[in-house]
Structure formats: C-alpha cells, structure tokens
C-alpha cells in the first residue's frame with residue numbers, strides 16, 4: 001500500500017525540497033499533498049486521508065504549534081503521525097511539540113537522511 005504525505009511549510013522552495021527528499025526516500029509514496037500554513041493543512045486533513053504530516057512551525061495565519069494543538073483535539077487527526085521540520089531548535093519549543101504528540105523533530109537545515117529516518121520511524125509507528 002502507498003502512503004499519502006502532507007507537507008506543511010510557508011516556503012514553496014522548502015516544500016519542493018522536502019517533496020524531493022520524500023520522493024527519493026524509497027517509501028511507497030502515492031500522493032504528496034502540500035499546504036502553506038496550518039489552516040490550509042487542517043482543511044486538507046478534513047477532506048483527505050493522510051498517513052503522515054511533515055510540518056514547519058513558523059508560518060503565517062496558523063503556525064505548526066497551533067496546528068498540532070488542533071490535531072490533538074480531534075479524534076481522527078490525533079492518530080496521524082507528525083514530524084516537525086523547523087529552524088526552531090529551542091528546547092522549550094521541542095518539548096512542547098513532542099508533548100503535543102509530534103513523533104519526530106528535524107532541525108533545518110537538515111540532511112536528507114535525517115528526514116528519511118524520522119519519516120521511517122513515524123510511518124512504522126503508524127502501522128503497528
């Protein structure tokens with residue numbers, strides 16, 4: 001079976017970079033959806049089945065922390081694994097994101113292998 005990945009980042013260049021890493025990861029990715037902020041991500045999550053979310057934190061309208069909070073409060077979205085991909089590497093922020101249910105944390109700039117391994121971890125957890 002193939003996975004559907006949702007990439008959430010306000011930078012189109014970063015979204016396409018992440019998409020390339022995901023495409024070359026060796027996972028069976030059926031569909032790669034993209035969102036430019038948390039609000040956009042939530043509406044996509046309401047209308048499409050997504051296996052894993054890769055999200056930035058600093059975004060306009062709704063940031064990644066608020067996105068995670070909203071997902072955490074939703075019975076269906078709570079089960080979707082989330083990997084944070086952000087320049088924010090402060091301990092307090094990482095702690096908050098992990099408490100809100102994030103399964104992995106990748107600090108930008110990142111090596112493609114780091115994202116690949118976090119993605120692998122997140123997907124395995126999702127399919128236990």
Ligand SMILES: [Mg+2]
Nearest residue numbers: 010056058059
């Ligand atoms: Mg950003």
